[in-house]
Amino acid sequence: MADQSYLNWPFLDDRHRDLSMALEDWCASHLPVDHHDVDAACRGLVAALGAGGWLRHSGAAEGERLDVRTLCLIRETLARHDALADFAFAMQGLGMGAVSLFGSDQQRRWLERTRRGDAIAAFALTEPGSGSDVAATATTAVRVPEGWRLDGEKTWISNGGIADVYVIFARTGEAPGAKGLSAFLMPADVAGLSVAERLETIAPHPLARLKLDNVVLPDDALIGKPGEGFKLAMSVLDVFRSTVGAAALGMARRAMDETVARVKARRIQGQPLAELQMVQGHIADMALEIDAAAALVYRAAWVKDMGAARVTREAAMAKLYATEAAQRVIDLAVQLHGGDGVRSGSVVEALYRDIRALRIYEGASDVQRVVIARSVLG
Incomplete structure (x- = not known):
């Protein structure tokens, strides 16, 4: 354990x-x-x-x-x-x-x-021309007698194609940029919504590019008020961003467990790998990375739970450090497993593929660096 x-x-x-x-x-x-x-x-x-x-x-x-x-x-x-x-x-x-x-x-x-667990949910924010730059959202939502008509595309949507309901963000035009976005609740069976493409990645996940062609939603599909979409999206990410770091932490801990078992069992020149000082140094580095990541993740979560309105800086630090540290820990795990570390189907090989996306989604690592720097400089 x-x-x-x-x-x-x-x-x-x-x-x-x-x-x-x-x-x-x-x-x-x-x-x-x-x-x-x-x-x-x-x-x-x-x-x-x-x-x-x-x-x-x-x-x-x-x-x-x-x-x-x-x-x-x-x-x-x-x-x-x-x-x-x-x-x-x-x-x-x-x-x-x-x-x-x-x-x-x-x-x-x-x-x-x-x-x-009776329905599957999805968060439809990213577009072909806008990833971390949410303000560049191009999907539109226009007032019509029936409510709102949505047109556009979303991509890299997790659970795309299997979701029963989507929260989707579109430009309603109350102001330029981020202040002109709104959020809508959209059932998957609505007319005009189609799966344009299923997306394959190095780790298996249900992902899709969605097309919205004259999708009409009623007035009560609007979440919050018109023009509050960016605020809603950032509030959601403020809560869930540190949990990405937690997922990375779990992967790193599994890599550590697998590696400790490996170096204790594997022998070289008559002694376990664990007896080699170089290997001990790697194990120490892995343990340090994991504990530092855990401290940042649970600090961010604690600050939010204690009532902080926003934890943008803390969550950015937690996600950035934990995901990057997990990548380093898992890379060391693969190295210390030798050939078995790159064997398809092994635990550490799967972790090596699984961890990579966490440094990209919900704000890529360099975006988190910008968020942190602006917090310090501001």
């Missing part, structure tokens, strides 16, 4: 420790799953996570607040056992984040379904 001494850090309460232990038991019985049919695997994972009660933490019930430390603990634990399980949980939270934070009573009916 991975080191769990961090559970006794003052950032966490007894309820977090109890949850972590319960989820550990659940994961041991349910994970990993077969990834060969990624769509089926994700549908099955959402259903299983819902049946286990874990998805109730992915969104806040009426009158409750999202507990970011709980989100981080769940993502870290799931990612350590199965990166696709982490993906399935995370997208339920991110996909319905705007509804959880700002949705109407009617919109929250969808949230009830995603928290039970």
